[in-house]
Structures are given as C-alpha cells and as structure tokens.
Amino acid sequence: MLVINVNFVQAEINLEQIKTDIETLASDQMQGRKVFTPAIDKAADYIAQRFEQIGLEHLSGLSSFKQTFSIYQVSPESASIVINGEKVEGKKIASLTFHKSRSWNKPEDFNIKFISENDDFRKSIREINQGNNDTLVLINPTHKAIFARYQSFFSRPKNRLKIDTGPSLVLVIKSAIELKTVEIELTTNAIKKSLANVVGVLKAPSLKDISMKNENIIFSAHYDHLGVKESDTSKVDTKTVTDIKEIDFIFNGADDDASGTTAVIALAEHYAIQNKRKRDLIFVAFTAEEIGGFGSQYFSKQINSDNIVAMINIEMIGKPSKFGAGEFWMTGFERSDLAQIINTKLEKMGAQMYQDPYPKQNLFYRSDNATLARLGVPAHSFSTDEIDKDPHYHKASDEVKTLDIKSMTEVIKKLSIAIEPLVMGKAKPTRLDTTKVRKKGNFF
C-alpha cells in the first residue's frame, strides 16, 4: 500500500473542480434554476451525480439523493363579508386563508381587532401576524392607501407546505362599529406542486464514544434561484442592443447560490477523501429558498433537530468580502459559541472569521439557517457578499464572470479547517436561545 503523507489536507478542494461545478450550476442551460421548471431538475441531477461520485449515502428513509415533497400554491378565489346585515364591497376587503373554504358567522368564532386613525398600521399588522387566531380587522379609512398594498399582496398566490390548517385573516376598511352580526365566507384555489432537496450523507465510522452516536452536522446551501425574467435590464447595454431577442434575461445566480452549493459539494468531497470524522455529515442543497425557504422547512420536519450539532449554511461566497479576498463572515455571531470554536481553530493558522458586517440587513433571517435556528440548532450562514452594494444581487448579471473563484476556493478551504473541531467531535456549540429568535409570521 502506498502511503502518502499529505500535510496540506485540503488538496482535493481545488480550483478546477470548483470552477467546473459552479460553471455547470450557473450555466444558461440551467435557466436560472427556478422552482417548478424542468431546468431546476437538471441542477438537482447534477448535484445528485456529484454526491454519487463522491460516494455519499442516501439519507436514511430515502431511496435516492432527492428528497421530494409537495407544496401548495394557494390563490384567493372569493371573499364574501356581511357586517350587521350589510355586504362589504370587494375593494374594501383583503383576505388571507390557506383553507379551501372557511366560513365564520358567530363573533365568538374569531378575534376582532381595530386599527384606528392614530394606530401604526404596519406595527398592528405585524402583531396580528404573530398571532395564531382567525382574525377580522376593521381598519379606519384613513389607512386606505397602505391597506391597498396589503390587498394586492394578499391577492397574489402564496405557497404553503400544508393547506386546510392555520388561522385566516380578513382586513376590512370600515370605521369601528358595534358588531351585531358578521358572516364571512372565503374560498381559495390550491395547486399542488412538486419540489426536491438534494441530500447526501457521510456516515461516521462506528464510534467508541457512544455519546456522539446520532449526532450530525448539516452543510447546506440553496440551489434554486430566480429563473428567467424579461423585466430585468441589468445586463442590457441600451447603446449597443437594438434587438430585444439578443438580450440575456437568465438569472444565473452564480453567487446566489451556485457558489454555496458548489462549496457544499467541495466540502463533501474533502471530508470523504479525508475520511476522518466522528459525527455524521449531512450535505443538503435546498430548493425553494427564494420563494420562502420551503426546502429547509420540509427538511427540518424530517429530521430530529436535537441531533443536529450545527448547521453550516453557505450563501454567496463567490466575491471577495469587504475584509479581503479569501475572508468570510458569519451571521448570528453572538447567538452561539460556534464563532468562538471556529476562531480558536483559525487563530492557530493566523487566520480569522469575521462578524456579519451588515446587521441592519437582517441576514440571519434571510436564509435557510433561520428555520433550523428556530428549533434551537446553532444554525448560521457564512458569506462574503458585500450585500449593501452588490450590483449583481438578484440581477440577471449575477454570473460566474463577476466572481473571483480563487478567493472562493480559499474560503472553502478555510471553512473546511474551521469546522474540523465539529467534524472530529472535539467541540459542540451551544444551542440557540429560541426565545431570542424571531418567529415566522402565522399568515405571511
């Protein structure tokens, strides 16, 4: 047997493979990896094929790398409201329900709230959104303009993992009055649609330390993006383009988040080759992040979150960070001691990880880590993006040529070392305090 002593343990995290993976995922062939399109299946197939090559196993209970599930696209169909015997005009109603049909006719069936002239409309709605009861809101006509915006928002289709469950909300423009009788009837139209996460596992070899049995680490990124939108002109040079057919409207999502997905594949390959681990490593490419994080929501319900030691969610690492090329930062720095564990490890190499420099952007809540964080998992996102001024963010111009693959490769290598104490079972980050993690709204 040939024994090679490799000091540079991450030699397999190489620029060429990273380039191949990201160029494939962000290619025009993938048509912007939009959910519910055949093109996103191509991306899922590619990730599954790489997981296969690397030698990952299927998640227990699955017969392939794909974790398929359905969501419902729910559109309002009709809303009829009669208050004190008087029918309310349609333009004064905004309703939101995820039931095929819902009717209330006794005031005790639901909560009644008033938003008066002097109330802060947004604040009141935000509070109602945290509640879990069927609610009728009577809104003073002075809030007509902002009401109209919610009405338009409620009228668009909404996605949901489950239907015929959860509270319903009805907003009505009407000055506060005594409610003697109320009859409300709502109906919706629900279309069932199929989605798939791609999941692969590297099992820890049988352990002497039984306390770490069942413990796992999640490495994740979302592979879906925005598809093709003919309204975006960020790539159009109006001086030279004369024919609209020549314009590229594909949102390639190279940085968002083909870069993270590529990193997940690269880390899987690294830890597979290294073949030293004391915990199960689970690699997930989430779907449907861009439409509300449904991939991670579904995933979180299929796994016991108590067993997840940490979630390393990777979002947009393709461009050098404000701290320089090869440098990265983490969201929710102070919420667990994962940052300390990582920096203790990195300091030994004269390196460090930074704190999320854009706290006002609420990035902790803007990716799939938030779903697991709400369950107490030390779930954080790792990024390099200058989100405050990135001209390509959610634009058709988010293409591989805007990235620095060398910097990205450096970040992945550094991350692979930073996480080693977790992989090797030498550290276990503190759980998140779920009372400090903002809940998702019950309505929207």
Ligand SMILES: [Zn+2]
């Ligand atoms: Zn993203």
